[in-house]
Amino acid sequence: MSDGRQSRPVPVGDALIRFGDLAGRGANRLSPTPFFVPGAGGFSYLALATLQAIHRLLVVGGVVLAQILLAPAASASSPVFDPAAVYQVACAPCHGVSGRVPEGDPMLQHFKNVPADFTDPLFNSREPASDWFLVTKHGGPSLALSSQMPSFAEAFSDEEISALVAYVKQFPEDRGYPPGDLNFFLPIRTIKAFPEDEVVLKMRYQDTDGVGSWRNIVELEKRIGRRHQVTLELIHEIEDDDGSLAEMELGWKTALTWSLPRQFILSGGANLAFPFAANSQVEAIPYLALGKGLSDSFTLQASARSHVPTERFEDGDFEASAIIHCLTTVWPRGVFPAFEVTAKAPFDPGDGDAVQVSLTPQLHFGLSRGGHVRLNTGVEIPVSRRDYDFRVHAMLIWDFADGWFWKRW
Numbered sequence: 001m002s003d004g005r006q007s008r009p010v011p012v013g014d015a016l017i018r019f020g021d022l023a024g025r026g027a028n029r030l031s032p033t034p035f036f037v038p039g040a041g042g043f044s045y046l047a048l049a050t051l052q053a054i055h056r057l058l059v060v061g062g063v064v065l066a067q068i069l070l071a072p073a074a075s076a077s078s079p080v081f082d083p084a085a086v087y088q089v090a091c092a093p094c095h096g097v098s099g100r101v102p103e104g105d106p107m108l109q110h111f112k113n114v115p116a117d118f119t120d121p122l123f124n125s126r127e128p129a130s131d132w133f134l135v136t137k138h139g140g141p142s143l144a145l146s147s148q149m150p151s152f153a154e155a156f157s158d159e160e161i162s163a164l165v166a167y168v169k170q171f172p173e174d175r176g177y178p179p180g181d182l183n184f185f186l187p188i189r190t191i192k193a194f195p196e197d198e199v200v201l202k203m204r205y206q207d208t209d210g211v212g213s214w215r216n217i218v219e220l221e222k223r224i225g226r227r228h229q230v231t232l233e234l235i236h237e238i239e240d241d242d243g244s245l246a247e248m249e250l251g252w253k254t255a256l257t258w259s260l261p262r263q264f265i266l267s268g269g270a271n272l273a274f275p276f277a278a279n280s281q282v283e284a285i286p287y288l289a290l291g292k293g294l295s296d297s298f299t300l301q302a303s304a305r306s307h308v309p310t311e312r313f314e315d316g317d318f319e320a321s322a323i324i325h326c327l328t329t330v331w332p333r334g335v336f337p338a339f340e341v342t343a344k345a346p347f348d349p350g351d352g353d354a355v356q357v358s359l360t361p362q363l364h365f366g367l368s369r370g371g372h373v374r375l376n377t378g379v380e381i382p383v384s385r386r387d388y389d390f391r392v393h394a395m396l397i398w399d400f401a402d403g404w405f406w407k408r409w
Contacts, residue, residue, distance in 0.1 A: 081160050083167035090152065091168070099171040113146045118171040122223075125177035126401065130330055131371075132165045133158075143332065144369040144408035176226045178255045182265040184291045184299045185364050188378050188393045189342045190321040191303035193267040193289040195229035195253055196221045197401035205392045214238040215246075223401075227255040231271065249273045249285075263293030273307075281309040283316070299325045314348035325364065332371025336364040340378070356385040360393070370408030372399040 088097065094111075095101065099118030101108060108114060118124055134142055137158070140149030152161060183194040202217035216236045223229050231251035236243060253269035271285040287305035294300050302322040309315045323340035340360040362378035373396075380391040398405050 081163060083160075083164045086156075086160075086164060087167060090155070091164075094148075099168065111146075111148060113148070118168050119173075121172035121174040121177050121226075124169060124172045126180045126183070128180040128183065129162075129165050129169060130181070131332070132168070133161055134330065136161050136165060142369075143371070174226075178227055178258045178265055179260045181260060182258055182263065182291055182293070184293075184301055185325050185336060185338070185374075186376060186395065186397055187301055187321070187323045187338065187340055188360055188362060188376065188380070188395065189319075189340055189358075190301050190323045191269075191287050191289040191305065192301065193255065193265045193291040193303075195223050195227060195255055195267070197223050197399060199398045199400060201396040203394045206388050207390055208388045211240075213240075214243075229253040229269075233271075245276055247273055247275045251285075253289075265291045281311045281315065284308045284310065294324075297327050299327065301325075315346075317344055317346045319344040323360075323362075331366070333366040333369050336366070338362040338364060338378075342380075354385070356382060356387065358382045362393075368409045370402055372402035372408055373397070373405060374399075 094107075095115045095118060096105075100120075101115055101117075116123065131143060135145060135149060137151065137153045139151035140146040142151075156164070178194060180194075183196070184192065186192050186198075186200065198219075198221045200217075200219040200221070202215075202219065204215040206213050206215070214237065216238075218234045220232045221229055222231075229252070231249070231253065233247075233249040233251070234245065235247040235249070237246040249271045251269060251271035253267055255265060255267045258265040267289045269287055269289070271287075273283040273285060275281070285305055285307055287303055289303040290301065292300045300322065302320070304318070304320045306318045307316050319342065321340060321342040323338055325336055325338040328334055328336055338361070340362060342358045342360065343355055344357075345355045358380050360378045360380040362376060365375040365377075367373045367375055376393075376395040376397065378393045380393060382388060382390075402408065
């Protein structure tokens with residue numbers, strides 16, 4: 001991603017000088033909430049003004065000191081942008097020298113929202129670097145975050161912001177968490193590999209010879225530990241105007257391996273399906289799920305699973321799915337087209353065409369500015385073993401780890 005300016009290495013002192021003119025702007029973003037000053041006869045802005053002046057003095061003083069100390073080194077060798085030094089002047093006044101503001105720090109009372117803790121491995125890992133880039137470049141309001149987070153678009157180039165984000169991403173000591181850069185969009189049929197904190201409402205309308213039926217699912221996904229997820233699904237079905245709770249599923253998912261440089265993640269898991277109807281079988285549903293970034297514009301996801309009945313094994317089946325998403329914008333809010341292929345084969349093929357293949361073109365909508373509320377829609381069309389004419393799918397996705405449903409719009 002580029003803003004059209006020529007990319008060049010920048011000496012640390014020069015980079016900090018460019019940040020210096022933002023110091024006052026950053027200080028003025030402290031919360032203007034007045035607080036009581038003993039002996040002043042009431043509420044006063046005196047203490048806040050003093051704090052802002054000190055903040056401005058520290059930042060500008062840091063810039064001058066950095067230039068004095070670093071200018072000789074920069075002139076004696078190739079100029080280099082040092083994200084560690086830039087962080088201490090541009091970011092540490094709000095986010096702390098180590099990436100975290102200690103509890104009880106008096107600075108916290110002057111923020112509308114507590115600054116992000118970059119040392120928290122779960123928070124740091126689950127947020128994609130692309131989102132942090134947007135917030136750093138365009139400011140907190142760009143993703144419906146705090147207005148106290150300023151824009152650094154005028155201070156640093158895209159390459160420099162990317163280097164700064166990469167530096168902050170290294171703060172947590174525990175690296176055993178899958179990175180949020182591998183958290184791809186939730187498909188309709190393909191199982192997603194990345195462990196999530198989500199509530200998903202799924203609706204499916206099926207037409208068979210002009211007769212319609214509905215299948216509605218409420219799914220809760222909760223991350224456990226570094227790489228695990230537990231799942232609860234409640235399935236409700238409506239047919240011939242008769243609706244009933246059909247099934248409950250309990251599941252577990254584990255991210256087995258991943259590689260950020262290769263844009264790859266592989267997970268495994270299993271669900272147990274407990275039907276409520278009489279004479280129905282409990283099913284085990286083991287699966288593998290894969291996610292792969294193909295380029296800046298495309299992602300691939302694939303999964304394989306089996307439905308294994310606990311009583312009549314021959315009633316089970318095997319299913320494989322794959323989907324490609326087109327990333328039309330770097331912003332979370334947008335429209336992202338996708339195309340999915342699913343093949344399903346019974347354990348007992350019997351006579352005739354046993355394998356059912358379906359095609360599902362989809363549109364994935366990022367609804368909220370922060371991207372934590374999304375909508376996925378698609379039409380599934382069978383191309384072999386036409387047990388139904390078509391299916392219409394819709395999924396409303398709420399990532400509750402990123403805030404309440406009504407926030408960040």
